Amino acid sequence: MKLESMLWSGVTCYYMMLAVVYLLVGGSPGGVALLFAAAALGGLVAGWTWHWRRSHGPRPADRNEGSPIDQTGVVGVYPTASLRPFALAVGVTALVAGIALGSWLSMIGVALIASQVLLLVHDIDS
Amino acid sequence: MTAIDPGEQLSEEMPPILDLNDYVGSDPDHKHSGLPRTVIGWLTTTDHKALGVAYFATSLTFLLIGGALAGIIRAELAQPGLQFVSAATYNSVFTIHGSVMVYLFAVPFGFGLANYLLPLQIGAPDVAFPRLNAFSYWLYLLGGITMLTGFLADGGAASFGWFAYPPLSGEAGSPGLGADLWIVAIILTGTSGTLTAINMISTVTMMRTPGMTLFRMPILVWDLFITAFMVLLAFPVLSGALLMLLADRHVGTHFFDPLEGGSPILFQHLFWFFGHPEVYIVALPFFGVVTEVFAVFSRRPTFGYKDLVFATLAIGVLSLSVWAHHMFVTGEVVLKFFALTTALIAIPTGMKVFNWIGTMWGGSISFKAPMKFAIGFLVLFVGGGMTGVILASPTLDFHLSDSYFIVAHFHYVMGGTVVFALFAGIYFWWPKITGRFLSERLGTIHFWMLMVGFNMTFFVMHFLGREGMARRTADYRPIGNFEQWNMIASAGYVVLVASFVPFGISVIQSLRSKPTAGADPWHGNSLEWATMSPPAEHNFDWLPPIRSDRPVFDFRWANYEELTSAGVKAAWDARNTQPESASADSAQSDSSLEGDS
Numbered sequence: 244m245k246l247e248s249m250l251w252s253g254v255t256c257y258y259m260m261l262a263v264v265y266l267l268v269g270g271s272p273g274g275v276a277l278l279f280a281a282a283a284l285g286g287l288v289a290g291w292t293w294h295w296r297r298s299h300g301p302r303p304a305d306r307n308e309g310s311p312i313d314q315t316g317v318v319g320v321y322p323t324a325s326l327r328p329f330a331l332a333v334g335v336t337a338l339v340a341g342i343a344l345g346s347w348l349s350m351i352g353v354a355l356i357a358s359q360v361l362l363l364v365h366d367i368d369s
Numbered sequence: 370m371t372a373i374d375p376g377e378q379l380s381e382e383m384p385p386i387l388d389l390n391d392y393v394g395s396d397p398d399h400k401h402s403g404l405p406r407t408v409i410g411w412l413t414t415t416d417h418k419a420l421g422v423a424y425f426a427t428s429l430t431f432l433l434i435g436g437a438l439a440g441i442i443r444a445e446l447a448q449p450g451l452q453f454v455s456a457a458t459y460n461s462v463f464t465i466h467g468s469v470m471v472y473l474f475a476v477p478f479g480f481g482l483a484n485y486l487l488p489l490q491i492g493a494p495d496v497a498f499p500r501l502n503a504f505s506y507w508l509y510l511l512g513g514i515t516m517l518t519g520f521l522a523d524g525g526a527a528s529f530g531w532f533a534y535p536p537l538s539g540e541a542g543s544p545g546l547g548a549d550l551w552i553v554a555i556i557l558t559g560t561s562g563t564l565t566a567i568n569m570i571s572t573v574t575m576m577r578t579p580g581m582t583l584f585r586m587p588i589l590v591w592d593l594f595i596t597a598f599m600v601l602l603a604f605p606v607l608s609g610a611l612l613m614l615l616a617d618r619h620v621g622t623h624f625f626d627p628l629e630g631g632s633p634i635l636f637q638h639l640f641w642f643f644g645h646p647e648v649y650i651v652a653l654p655f656f657g658v659v660t661e662v663f664a665v666f667s668r669r670p671t672f673g674y675k676d677l678v679f680a681t682l683a684i685g686v687l688s689l690s691v692w693a694h695h696m697f698v699t700g701e702v703v704l705k706f707f708a709l710t711t712a713l714i715a716i717p718t719g720m721k722v723f724n725w726i727g728t729m730w731g732g733s734i735s736f737k738a739p740m741k742f743a744i745g746f747l748v749l750f751v752g753g754g755m756t757g758v759i760l761a762s763p764t765l766d767f768h769l770s771d772s773y774f775i776v777a778h779f780h781y782v783m784g785g786t787v788v789f790a791l792f793a794g795i796y797f798w799w800p801k802i803t804g805r806f807l808s809e810r811l812g813t814i815h816f817w818m819l820m821v822g823f824n825m826t827f828f829v830m831h832f833l834g835r836e837g838m839a840r841r842t843a844d845y846r847p848i849g850n851f852e853q854w855n856m857i858a859s860a861g862y863v864v865l866v867a868s869f870v871p872f873g874i875s876v877i878q879s880l881r882s883k884p885t886a887g888a889d890p891w892h893g894n895s896l897e898w899a900t901m902s903p904p905a906e907h908n909f910d911w912l913p914p915i916r917s918d919r920p921v922f923d924f925r926w927a928n929y930e931e932l933t934s935a936g937v938k939a940a941w942d943a944r945n946t947q948p949e950s951a952s953a954d955s956a957q958s959d960s961s962l963e964g965d966s
Contacts, residue, residue: 244574246582246583250682254598254686257686258689264706265690265706268703268706269703270703270706271634271701271702273635273638273639274638274642274692274693277606277638277639277642278689278690281602281689284601284602285602288570292574303579303580304577304578304579304580304581304582305582306579306580307580307582307916308580309579309580309582309915310580310914311492311578311579311580311909311914321415321495321499322415322499322500323415324413324414324415325413325500325503326412328415328500328501328504328507329412329503329507331504331507332504332507332508332510333507333511335557335560336508336511336512336515336553336557339553339556340515340550340553342549342553342615342619342620343549343550343553343615343619344549363500
């Protein structure tokens, strides 16, 4: 995770520096804000990767001599096939389209989203 | 480990090249497709390969729709005067053509590559968040359908161009429902892209198989990873800007209304902060595709692997600092700053071209269909890149802005390069996805027709633009060479469309044939070739050791002692025979699911 941390820290520093330069050359407030936001978003990921590295240490994927068979047992638990992602997408589409087509559609969208999120949480619990 | 010099392979004392098919297993009945077989299966799948294929099929369908709209444009412009559609309809047609091609075809095809290939190339059983991945796909599809339903709305589809500048896109400029549906569609597809980016960054960061360090990842994975990072920074800005626009239209806000203290220029800043990275968001995955193809069909390692990675990183970060070069003519931007950053981006881009040529240089080049299309990509990309350098100069940009020169430049960098690299990828990975080959003979015909048709259509637009023909106009005066150039462009479109016929025939022939490709038909380099074709349900039953960015090449040519030791064999067998509890968990899933290994 060390390289990932350095990568995202570099992104953060670059945009921070660029935002300052753009501010100094008289750049638009919108552009300055966007560049600072880019730096902040990069910093968010950089912070997480640094934190993860400190708390977990090196991983098999980071070792040059690591072998795939080192990763024995169940590597990950994957969700079963589910209609929830589709239903959730229908709900989100209805929610946003409702802004243009009428609040009734947004309400249907909210109901769909709420039900699907609850079901997804229930899936995780079970 | 004992490496074998390829030049010595004929020596009887040397061990033979290892055959991947002996290690990856096979499906002797050829019944395994790796894809759901029912409608419910498709609606509920969370398998990255099935979703990848869904992205491919959907984005190619949108390519056909966008291409058909381009046909209306070229038919109308073949001669001066209005022959087929009204000026208002023409505006809707070019708006939806551009929007479909950019938002619904080019970017999502890259997401298809990320879905299908990225987990395979890093040795992972799936992406990090499979349900989020399925949600992203459905959001994209529903967004696309929403955009096209605009044609059914009163007043027709959106007609303000693919970048929707206010005040034209405001309530007064575009009062119809079609405009609203367009905005909703882009918010949905933008959100879909953002979620896909989160998924891909998480997958690359957390799910690489042991030994797959960052600097052993295939270049395609690097390109997809950096693309995801650009999407993460750029797409939310677009979605936010369009939500503000929607609020201006329906909630009574005045973000972009100059009469009430708002700023249309702010929208342009927000849009192009997304819009310029978008060019590279489209292009980078295809850069990765041709990098793979050049290396495999030149029988050479990628020239300057780390240089290519750093060039891609440089493109990624620079692309988010050049946005206002699209706004030179507004007179509201710092010209020197953006001219400089725009010129700078030519350096890493040029490095890539240099590395691609370096990869081929001295190689044993095989001109199979994927290689032909990759070289076609290179020719068009260099052509489009050169006109990009011209447009980076504010003085030239003032003259050429909003002319057909821009249309030509844009179609070379965003159209030709994407389509040629896309077909390079399709011909290259088709055997992996289907287990079958596409016809080489039809591939060659396809390539030459596409090359001729594309250049006939778009090259002459440089001259049209230089002579002053404005873009986004349904009619033009018969002055200068306008008529001749437009007629050539329209004839080129016919050739371009016809080039899809041999491809279609080849696809049908291939799907009717027996799967004979095997695991590694091209003698590839990366891990997707270390599994059966189509890949196993959970991708891999076995993986070779990863000691470089070409693990499959290393495996074929090297005699790894650890491969044949009894201990390693027993470990893989144990891993592939899961305990009862794990089997019970995975048994809940349908046939398309899920990594339990």
